[in-house]
Amino acid sequence: MPKVLINGVEKDVPVGTLVLDACEQAGIAIPHYCYHPVLSPVATCRMCMVEIKGMPKLATSCTTTVGPAPKDNPEGIAMEIITNSKAVADARAGVMEFLLLNHPLDCPICDQAGECKLQDYSYEYGSGDSRMGEVKRRYRYEDLGGKIVIDKNRCIHCTRCIRFTQEISGTHELTVAQRGANLEVTTYSGKSMDANPWAGNVVDLCPVGALTSRDFRFNRRVWYLKNIPTISRHSALANPIWADVDQNKVWRFRPRPTEGKTAVYFISDEERSACHDYNLKPETRLMKPSMKRVETSIVAIRAALQQAGPTAVIAQGVFGCDAAQRLGDLASKSEWRFGIGTKSYAIQLPKLQTHTDGIYNRRGFTERGFRFSMLDELEQLVKDGSVKALVLLYDAPFSNAKETERLKALIAAAPFSLVLESVASEIGDAATAGLPITTYLEENDFVTTHTGELRRYQKALEPPKGVKTVPLWVKELAKASAPVPAAV
Numbered sequence: 001m002p003k004v005l006i007n008g009v010e011k012d013v014p015v016g017t018l019v020l021d022a023c024e025q026a027g028i029a030i031p032h033y034c035y036h037p038v039l040s041p042v043a044t045c046r047m048c049m050v051e052i053k054g055m056p057k058l059a060t061s062c063t064t065t066v067g068p069a070p071k072d073n074p075e076g077i078a079m080e081i082i083t084n085s086k087a088v089a090d091a092r093a094g095v096m097e098f099l100l101l102n103h104p105l106d107c108p109i110c111d112q113a114g115e116c117k118l119q120d121y122s123y124e125y126g127s128g129d130s131r132m133g134e135v136k137r138r139y140r141y142e143d144l145g146g147k148i149v150i151d152k153n154r155c156i157h158c159t160r161c162i163r164f165t166q167e168i169s170g171t172h173e174l175t176v177a178q179r180g181a182n183l184e185v186t187t188y189s190g191k192s193m194d195a196n197p198w199a200g201n202v203v204d205l206c207p208v209g210a211l212t213s214r215d216f217r218f219n220r221r222v223w224y225l226k227n228i229p230t231i232s233r234h235s236a237l238a239n240p241i242w243a244d245v246d247q248n249k250v251w252r253f254r255p256r257p258t259e260g261k262t263a264v265y266f267i268s269d270e271e272r273s274a275c276h277d278y279n280l281k282p283e284t285r286l287m288k289p290s291m292k293r294v295e296t297s298i299v300a301i302r303a304a305l306q307q308a309g310p311t312a313v314i315a316q317g318v319f320g321c322d323a324a325q326r327l328g329d330l331a332s333k334s335e336w337r338f339g340i341g342t343k344s345y346a347i348q349l350p351k352l353q354t355h356t357d358g359i360y361n362r363r364g365f366t367e368r369g370f371r372f373s374m375l376d377e378l379e380q381l382v383k384d385g386s387v388k389a390l391v392l393l394y395d396a397p398f399s400n401a402k403e404t405e406r407l408k409a410l411i412a413a414a415p416f417s418l419v420l421e422s423v424a425s426e427i428g429d430a431a432t433a434g435l436p437i438t439t440y441l442e443e444n445d446f447v448t449t450h451t452g453e454l455r456r457y458q459k460a461l462e463p464p465k466g467v468k469t470v471p472l473w474v475k476e477l478a479k480a481s482a483p484v485p486a487a488v
């Protein structure tokens, strides 16, 4: 591995490493706009320039790679990089002044404020001065369909958004039009971004506030948001995402590219908008243990379950592994753990989506003894009276109508049934008893994806009083039974 000298400090990096990455690995942040790890390099912004000994001019670190060590000295230094010289500082200040020529000073009303690279780099590397005497160019903001809004005044022409539509989504809606001072990023005439089911990614990619989300803009200042690592329940591989929360509400989902893979840099619009599903209103969610939807106590449900007799458990493979483990403990026989769920996803972008099976923790449940596609066997066990009680872990969107009908028939046939869910469903309505459980954003747990990756998610929201996680309810249900209360 060749050695490079970065600001006088030696570092070993593989041949072909980008100078920008080599510096990052050495703990030296290089400011950049147009560079993105999974988009092709274009070196248009010039913000990442560094000095490289032997080169006549500053070089863009996003397109320069580390070469091999000198032939006559394999142990020698392959490249000497300087990032803290006056020449580099002057170049950065010059680029900042240039990029800000036409940029409005509208940070107080800009949605990007607080996570804007122009703000950050201006503060850190800018000169604080401008020689711009002319009137800045002005555009009105435009809707690029119903999902994305563009404010061209703020655009710095990094072309990240364009390269996304060319190289990742393949939809080609965005382009640069005009030349010179009139250069603008726009859609081909009349084209909106609505037909692109991954359009929201251009908002994340835009390093300034030029592209904003119709759904999120002006809703919350980003410095109020707490970023909680979680997963997407709306992708077959449980994509790692951030849940940005404030005031016990989730305001947006964003990709959490922690694994260096192209797929995890982007999420679909379906995954993005799913954040709204988890801000449950008190009137829509279950809050108390119930029997036939009449409020009761956990003591009564526990007694009824324990008196019912042999128990089988059923769960969709979209809950956490901890929940699966605890729920499985309720089954009277180890083979009486049944996995269900029918959700699947069409492959829209093969580069990003490699699996269609939306039951994203199928592997985690299987590893804990749950058997999928075995409802026939359970139906027989209920029919012949071997199984007297059913405990279901359920979330309606993950079963299709056919599976829901089969579950309803099973519940009707079993002497006792208990459904654990967050929001009332027809399955819960049909069951003997119900327990209100937390949503996945209200608990800590983990899943094992179809590719065997373990993905943890953290508690982002506080559940309402009385609503508990599956492990806590199972603990309550497993306690020794108290005498059944005389009246409920």
Ligand code: SF4
Pocket (backbone or CB within 6 Å): 154, 155, 156, 157, 158, 159, 160, 161, 162, 185, 205, 206, 207, 208, 210, 211
């Ligand atoms: S809109 Fe944003 S991402 Fe697109 S070119 Fe302009 S600054 Fe870059």
Ligand code: FES
Pocket (backbone or CB within 6 Å): 031, 032, 033, 034, 035, 042, 043, 044, 045, 046, 047, 048, 049, 060, 061, 062, 063
């Ligand atoms: S990041 Fe290197 S030129 Fe833009």
